[in-house]
Amino acid sequence: MRVNVKNLLLAVSLIASISAAFAEPVTLRVADQKGNMRAQLEAAGKLDNLPYKIEWSEFPAAAPLAEALNAQAVDVGIIGDAPLLFAEAAGAQVKAIAVDKSDAYGTALLVKPDNPIKTAADLKGKSIATNRGSIGHFVALKALASAGLTAKDVTFRFLPPSDAKLALTQGSVDVWATWEPYTAFAQTQDHLRVLVNGRGLWSGNSFLAATDTALKDQGKRQAIADYLQRLSDAQIWAYKNLDAYSVKLAKIIGFPLDAAKLSFERRKSYWQAIDSATEIQQQQTADFYHAQGLLPVALNVSGTFDHSFLLK
DSSP states (O other), X not given: OOOOHHHHHHXXXXXXXXXXXXXXXXXXXXXXXXXXXXXXXXXXXXXXXXXXXXXXXXXXXXXXXXXXXXXXXXXXXXXXXHHHHHHHHTTOOEEEEEEEEOOOTTSEEEXXXXXXXXXXXXXXXXXXXXXXXXXXXXXXXXXXXXXXXXXXXXXXXXXXXXXXXXXXXXXXXXXXEEOTTHHHHHHXXXXXXXXXXXXXXXXXXXXXXXXXXXXXXXXXXXXXXXXXXXXXXXXXXXXXTHHHHHHHHHHHHTOOHHHHHHHHHTTOOEEEOOOHHHHHHHXXXXXXXXXXXXXXXXXXXXXXXXXXXXXX
């Protein structure tokens, strides 16, 4: 019996096509912070007609998000530079694949409006609430260093954002070191005062980080690349349509409109591929944390980036 090879190959191709058509689409497990990414994507219509599914998880801060990445409970998430370092120091198998550059003003040290503290030098002997290893923690340490002080000159209380704000408003701590959108909310709703802002202290870098496992999965890798481009496009759209986007952001994160709009507008964020300048900034952050005794070992960050993801 002679087999027609051409017909056989056509049949195999047809079967493969049918199997692919009925195959389950890729599910991308995305970790977000306070609706940061999801709000932009939804408002810009970039979640329409996705060739994959998204399973969202929202976190109040980067530390639990980093734990989720480390535990392989999510595939990809947005995370600040300092929390990413702590995750990697703890052995998390993740790579930063893109960087979101922003104005660092909203990562700040806040005080009650009647607090007599005026400068970073006045922090000596005071108590500061923040998340351990957060960008708020980093800016607090940088603010102390700028005034010739160290962590030994203050008392840190490591609390999640909601508890930290409560501690400040109730007077059990003097300062709250936090980030957007909490800073904007605290200013507009609680009338807290920015004592020290992050300009000149923090790089303003946040990263889209993905687990090594997800990056090795071809289907998920393609989904991540598509997701990143949609995210970049959505952010550009959001700044061009600030009022419409702010309404969506306020609804998703449950913040008043003025707080949501302020938090996003002043960040002036934009996504870009990883470049050498970003690597240098991340290495400087790692070196600073190691010098402060918060990273147990010196980290070489060069191996924690994936440069293959590009943006149009």
